[in-house]
Amino acid sequence: MTGGQRFHLGAGALAEAGRRLREMSPRRPLVVISRGRLAEAGEKLAAAGLLPPGSVFFHDFSVNPGWEEILAGSSVFRNADPDLVIAVGGGSAIDAGKLIKALARAENANPRPDGIRVRPGGPPLAAVATTAGSGSEATPFATFYVGETKHSLDHPALLPEIAVADPALSSALPPRLTAATGFDALAQAVESYWARGATTESRRLAKKALGLVLPNLPGAVENPLPARRLALAEGAYWAGRAIAISLTTAPHALSYFLTRRHGIPHGHAVALTLANFIRINAESGEDGESPPGEAPWLTAGREAPALLDRDSPAAAAAFWRELLRRCGLAATLPEAGISPGEIAEMVERVNPERLANNPVAVSRGRLIRELRVDF
Ligand SMILES: [Zn+2]
Structure with a gap:
């Protein structure tokens, strides 16, 4: 299940991953990151090459992403037509990145929360973990909520192609x-x-x-x-x-x-x-x-x-x-x-x-x- 994943772990992982992304020379990446995280880690991320020029940003998701937010993100995805998705943050941001890509590319045009038919392929997803916890960068799962009900999507195509866990990003964590x-x-x-x-x-x-x-x-x-x-x-x-x-x-x-x-x-x-x-x-x-x-x-x-x-x-x-x-x-x-x-x-x-x-x-x-x- 994790066979297709490239992972960059530990000190220096950010720079390594940045080099890999530069080699991909993306035309228009979609970056899923909260405003707070961008303010706090933007400089480090940009210096490492993880916010490539031409990036389109999506910020509007909450700590436990809701269905409406995923829908909004998937419409940003469709308009931007990205050739790379970069999700930066804790489990929420990475799950949002997985879900936005899955929903925007679903086989069914207007899927319901429990009926997303995931299509393999599409732009690669780079998951950059800034909190050491969820491990979402390493899994093919994503969690979202409809009202108070938790839903989860589990599909091999959700596994990020690139996973990054660098302790440099968690230094500001309370x-x-x-x-x-x-x-x-x-x-x-x-x-x-x-x-x-x-x-x-x-x-x-x-x-x-x-x-x-x-x-x-x-x-x-x-x-x-x-x-x-x-x-x-x-x-x-x-x-x-x-x-x-x-x-x-x-x-x-x-x-x-x-x-x-x-x-x-x-x-x-x-x-x-x-x-x-x-x-x-x-x-x-x-x-x-x-x-x-x-x-x-x-x-x-x-x-x-x-x-x-x-x-x-x-x-x-x-x-x-x-x-x-x-x-x-x-x-x-x-x-x-x-x-x-x-x-x-x-x-x-x-x-x-x-x-x-x-x-x-x-x-x-x-x-x-x-x-x-x-x-
Ligand atoms: Zn957990």
């Missing part, structure tokens, strides 16, 4: 955003590891991501030294590669309600229930015991505490919450201002496909009970 996006990378790595859809390769990538992000996240929030930002940028990329294979699980499935209704940043929203699932997913048997013929995801679910360097599910769940607090984030649903009365609605709106990818099957009734424990 601590809370570094924390939230870092937790997205961590949750994606843990969920990918225990997902039903995991493979040997995706587990290897997930471990690699954890090894980079876990030891560096609190330090990067408190004092974002270049080496820490570098580890986060690379780790987020590998976590993206891991979920591109395995997809995410229950914490992601439950998160969309928290983001849309309460405006909780995506990475924080997924982290809020992950501790619950460390316990739930470890409950399929005794620690260290793998009955012959057991599904590999059940074994992986029990391995999550060890993955976090803790010796029991309770210790791993406590560690996860402590890490959230240390990074300045609410660690439980009540701390985040969710009322017990909202749990049923949150579960009602769970994303069923992602929930079905959780290693342990959990009914909606049990979900409600498990999530109410923290109140």
Whole structure:
């Protein structure tokens, strides 16, 4: 799935990618970037050659892109007829870039949100990650909202042809955003590891991501030294590669309600229930015991505490919450201002496909009970 992608990671990635784009000598690139990001990183991007002359800009998308915004972007795409698309920002900007290209070129003329027929080909997409988190630069997925409902598009043609993750771009990131996006990378790595859809390769990538992000996240929030930002940028990329294979699980499935209704940043929203699932997913048997013929995801679910360097599910769940607090984030649903009365609605709106990818099957009734424990 990632076979066709060129990626530029780490210090110097920006310059390398700029050289590659110059070689393509684009006539009219479409650049998807928020106004804020352009003001903050425009100089660096232009110096590296990532805002080529003749660029047409699209700025009008929000943090969780909505359908109307994607429609507006796709009409800018059609008018500009770009030969290159450059999306710069966090998951939102990169997802917007993917969706605008897909929608503008869809097989059906006026597609509905759940009926976009993606056509392969078209101008290459260069995804430039400025936050180390979503890993969207490494995946063929894109998320958007229609009202409060989350939709996602998943098609190999959405995978950016060029991915760039350079820590130089995350230097101006405020601590809370570094924390939230870092937790997205961590949750994606843990969920990918225990997902039903995991493979040997995706587990290897997930471990690699954890090894980079876990030891560096609190330090990067408190004092974002270049080496820490570098580890986060690379780790987020590998976590993206891991979920591109395995997809995410229950914490992601439950998160969309928290983001849309309460405006909780995506990475924080997924982290809020992950501790619950460390316990739930470890409950399929005794620690260290793998009955012959057991599904590999059940074994992986029990391995999550060890993955976090803790010796029991309770210790791993406590560690996860402590890490959230240390990074300045609410660690439980009540701390985040969710009322017990909202749990049923949150579960009602769970994303069923992602929930079905959780290693342990959990009914909606049990979900409600498990999530109410923290109140
Ligand atoms: Zn995520």
